[in-house]
Amino acid sequence: xxVDVTGVLHIALVTPDLERLVRFWTELFGAEEVKxxxxxAPWFGAGVGVPGATATTVHLRVPGAATVVELTHYHRGVAxxxxxxxxxxxxxxHLALAVADLAAAEKELRARGVEVVxxxxxxDAPEAARGVKFLYLRDxxxxxxxxxxxxxxxxx
Numbered sequence: 454x455x456v457d458v459t460g461v462l463h464i465a466l467v468t469p470d471l472e473r474l475v476r477f478w479t480e481l482f483g484a485e486e487v488k489x490x491x492x493x494a495p496w497f498g499a500g501v502g503v504p505g506a507t508a509t510t511v512h513l514r515v516p517g518a519a520t521v522v523e524l525t526h527y528h529r530g531v532a533x534x535x536x537x538x539x540x541x542x543x544x545x546x547h548l549a550l551a552v553a554d555l556a557a558a559e560k561e562l563r564a565r566g567v568e569v570v571x572x573x574x575x576x577d578a579p580e581a582a583r584g585v586k587f588l589y590l591r592d593x594x595x596x597x598x599x600x601x602x603x604x605x606x607x608x609x
Contacts, residue, residue: 464522471526473593474593481567489509490511510524515550559600568590585603
């Protein structure tokens with residue numbers, strides 16, 4: 454038996470500076486804030502496995518995406534981590550966004566001083582991925598974000 458999954462609802466990032474990360478996503482990617490919640494009831498801490506935890510959460514919709522990016526700031530007791538760990542570290546390492554023009558996106562990233570950590574590159578093998586272009590960047594908290602430009606459709 455399997456769990457009957459019906460969709461991916463959100464990708465969550467925990468941040469020490471909620472407003473900074475909201476600005477990053479809204480100003481750079483045109484994300485729209487669709488929900489902001491103050492999570493202070495006892496059920497929240499019980500549900501996330503951190504009794505007594507409280508937080509503020511913002512849901513952002515990136516243009517063209519069904520899944521939202523959820524940014525959460527815990528009000529106290531944030532566990533230390535290393536979001537700047539390299540992409541081959543175990544665990545959730547990045548989220549990917551589709552773009553129509555990777556060269557234009559890279560130009561905008563560099564103009565804004567965003568750290569590009571890999572690429573841009575164009576995939577030449579395997580055949581199933583040939584023509585895909587991508588790069589990796591870091592958000593202000595050090596989280597990895599991948600921008601992918603799919604290959605042009607074959608000429609008819």
